[in-house]
Amino acid sequence: xxxxxxxxxxxxxxEAETVTLSCTYDxxxxxxxxxxxxxxxxxxxxLVIRQEAYKQQNATENRFSVNFQKAAKxxxxxxxxxxxxxxxxxFCAFMKPLFSGNNRLAFGKGNQVVVIP
Amino acid sequence: xxxxTQSSRYLVKRTGEKVFLECVQDMDHENMFWxxxxxxLGLRLIYFSYDVKMKEKGDIPEGYSVSREKxxxxxxxxxxxxxxxxxxxxxxxxxxxRNSYEQYFGPGTRLTVx
Numbered sequence: 001x002x003x004x005x006x007x008x009x010x011x012x013x014x015e016a017e018t019v020t021l022s023c024t025y026d027x028x029x030x031x032x033x034x035x036x037x038x039x040x041x042x043x044x045x046x047l048v049i050r051q052e053a054y055k056q057q058n059a060t061e062n063r064f065s066v067n068f069q070k071a072a073k074x075x076x077x078x079x080x081x082x083x084x085x086x087x088x089x090x091f092c093a094f095m096k097p098l099f100s101g102n103n104r105l106a107f108g109k110g111n112q113v114v115v116i117p
Numbered sequence: 118x119x120x121x122t123q124s125s126r127y128l129v130k131r132t133g134e135k136v137f138l139e140c141v142q143d144m145d146h147e148n149m150f151w152x153x154x155x156x157x158l159g160l161r162l163i164y165f166s167y168d169v170k171m172k173e174k175g176d177i178p179e180g181y182s183v184s185r186e187k188x189x190x191x192x193x194x195x196x197x198x199x200x201x202x203x204x205x206x207x208x209x210x211x212x213x214x215r216n217s218y219e220q221y222f223g224p225g226t227r228l229t230v231x
Contacts, residue, residue, distance in 0.1 A: 033218055037222075047219050050218075095218060103148060103211060103218050105220060107160040108159055109158060109159040110159050
């Protein structure tokens with residue numbers, strides 16, 4: 001089974017500043033997907049960003065971007081211009097896509113991010 | 118928008134009771150998943166289903182069973198609830214033509230077993 005590791009369990013950041021969350025994973029696969037999910041307090045988990053391993057270009061979604069280092073098996077998330085609504089638990093996740101479609105995710109333990117006004 | 122709903126946000130049950138957690142999705146997704154979320158442990162997969170009447174064990178299936186009689190509904194069953202099953206339970210679904218690998222989550226059910 002794939003292992004996903006997130007360090008720095010809790011981080012604080014000033015509003016408008018930048019914060020980076022680290023994630024490493026262990027796999028022998030060459031084709032896979034990586035995700036960052038966000039879970040705000042008492043709200044639903046939502047997808048923030050995803051990266052296909054075969055793409056060299058780092059994914060970007062507005063203020064969220066990733067630094068994907070395939071050889072190092074590293075997948076960090078950068079949140080720029082932090083906003084109060086970014087306060088949430090962030091989970092890194094790994095998926096090996098299968099033709100059968102039963103695409104299960106392996107999650108890290110999460111990083112709590114608190115944005116301070 | 119994809120909508121995944123769960124039957125209860127909060128549930129309190131007694132030890133030994135049979136507990137049903139229901140999940141419904143409205144996007145005709147093939148895949149559905151049940152996770153439990155515990156502080157410091159992240160999300161752990163209990164069971165998943167990639168088609169009606171099909172099910173596969175996840176990482177922590179002991180003490181749980183599932184049922185998928187219709188494509189849109191996936192039920193998690195605790196045959197005899199125990200206190201160590203007190204947790205947050207999240208349902209998710211994925212599939213369809215666009216973004217087939219993205220999992221969409223329900224709001225969660227916080228179950229307390231006393």
